Amino acid sequence: MFEIKDYSSIYDSIMQFNKNKTVSIHQWYPFVEGYSKEFIESILDELNYTPENVLEPFSGSGTTALELQFKNINCTSFEVSPFMHLLSSVKLYNNYNSEVFNSVLNSFKEILSSLPNKVRKIRNIENIPFGRTVVKSGNLKKWNFNDEALDGILDIKYTISFIDDEAYKNLFRIVLASILLEVSNLFRNGKCLSYKKNWETRKTYKRKEVHNLFLSKIENIIKNDIAILEGILKDTKVDNYSRLHFGDVRTNILNVTDNSVDLIITSPPYLNSRDYTDIYMLELKVLDLINNYDELNQLRRNTLRSHVQVKYEELSVLNVPTLKAYFNKIAKKELALWNNDLFNMIKGYFLDMNHLFEQFRRVMQPEKFIYFNVANSAYFGEEIKVDEIISEIAILQGFELVEIRKARNLKSSSQQSGSIKSLRESVIIFKS
Template sequence: MQFNKNKTVSIHQWYPFVEGYSKEFIESILNEIEYIPESVLEPFSGSGTTALELQFKNISCISFEVSPFMHLLSSVKLYNNYNVDTFNAFLFNLKDTLANLPRRVSNIRNIEKVPFGRTILKSDSLKKWNFHDESLDGILDVKYAISLVDDIAYRDLFRIALASILLEVSNVFRNGKCLSYKKDWQTRKILNRKDVHNLFLLKVENVIKNDIKLLEDLSHTTRINNYDQLHFGDVRTNILEVEDNSIDLIITSPPYLNSRDYTDIYMLELKVLDLVKNYDELNNLRKNTLRSHVQVKHGELCDLDIPTLQEYFTKISEKKVLLWNNDLLNMIRGYFLDMDHLFKQFKRVMQPEKYIYFNVANSAYFEEEVKVDIIISEIAIRHGFKLVEIRKARNLKSSSQQSEAIKSLRESVIIFKS
């Protein structure tokens, strides 16, 4: 269930998506079910692992992704028409541009604008900032060089290579639910423009270049193109376009009910790649994500009449001193309302006697465990699915706020049959 196994695997290694699962998860499912699927649904594409692995196996996969960065990442990995000679030609031009740019352009900000956001750069009003000036100038150099690539497929590929080094050249690191500042961010060696260029080119030449040859070879044998079946937008709406009785397998891992806003976690990528250009676009993105965080106010929501969920609300209603955060309660309500909507649609689109593999993790709020896997199972059963198994994957640590009452939380793969 961990992406770590993908860190040195061709194509998957282009960007380290820590929230994903490994390609072995997909392989184990295909080995386990008693039929060869023809049309798979992946409602939460993430880094594209499911659709990519199925594409390698000539299995069609419809996938959805609401994050513009994750959609870009998935699409770049799924594109199967790369050519080694074309890649090398663009790489040669990139190198030439970057080698001469500092000499030709003393202030890159005259031709490449600084990404939006008040914390991107140092200012008199800030105590902390995301990038030192020289490092950001190196990023802007790379952005400008990439903008000269006149083929969008290769341009997007190089943008992902740039995204993969952003944390390394920044003052922050991914720390669970947020971006935190590195301990030595003020005193560490500042990377200059050339350092950033070299890191980017190192990623392109040492990680991506060999994989392009592999993809070119595979393109001659792979009939399925899941690139064309990757859809951008909110799956809660877009799934309505999937045809009735057209799907014979669902594999997915939705955002966990852990208050983690992936918009925040991947903020640098969204901003630097110009995938969100202002706060209105940022807020709209948050509104279109699954209700698994408290960054968006959704108003008063009703409770689903699901026994285990009702049991949880009954327990915390007795802890009146802890009911200070109604946003958290609404997040929990909204999350399961979203799940209820999705499973209603799953029942519509799935063929009879076919499987769903649904990876989730339990949560804890107000010192009580939210048994997410059991609640989702009860929702699915209500919509006509048969529960095959709740398979424990591993134990996860609970948050520091909840750890005294609840030491660990179960991560599960729930298996349903339609």
């Protein structure tokens, strides 16, 4: 139905956050998902106008808003995850000062170094994070952190609590978040956290080693970047920090003024059953961003319907030909009853997309562009052409489809790999 243009030679490398892992500011936290700053630069290079007010509905680690801030371009962004919102805000904060940072760091090191003498049992003053499996207890067979590693983490949390300036306190919290996986028994395994191979017997971090790892990152990465950022900010007149909003984009976008946006750049959660609250559970727990199961469930309800962790009432299928054709195919197959959750997830995802494009149409100025990064999915042995379905949705909402660009091929899940070897990741361009 649609022509797909192959841009993989251009996009293959720049659609991965890996390129940002050694770039100042971006490197503060080892983000997995998302695109690199070069993707933003490529968009600005090909536009025939200089945007003034950009919208980023899914902030993630803040790449879009940060790069645009450096280029003095306003960007309104939204983020529903309290951890990702914290990460974005720390990177977007535009009033860091090397002298203040060094003062905070010196005080921090003084307090931390005194802890072994003053605090023998850190757990008496710093609570173990929420969750049944954080540390070994009772008859547990698996746990996230060994005792010494957790005590080292709690030492750092306790010391951070003495930082009065909220901006630097949050910066140090993000540095703590950046070492959690390394000192834990876990690793990110696609859609979830899994236990490292031989985690029970492998060498683990001692309490002091956790301190040293944290301080090494502060001294060798953050300190240098603060000095670099201080120089950059002298020429920065834009404040995208104040334009970052916390909460469900499906609701928050209603507050964006009509005809106020002249460019949208975003990459929403893919339709891959990936629950980002699971993937970043350590950060959410340790930083006290979720403290009980009610808060966890509410966060999941506030996210785009791209996972099955929340059960919804029976949803309708959006009246889009390619989506209906997919459901007609799988209707012919004998599927187990539990698959109803997956059916509802797929339906809900495109209902959410329809709502967003309805709002995009309202907020966008005429003759302006959307760059929308998505990937196709597969369930029940059938490919869901997400890029084409979203293109149909956008057209129905009054947008012109400029181009569907193939960015690269992604591996399909192990459940689908027998019939579908790879799935297309795309950048779709629309014009208002």
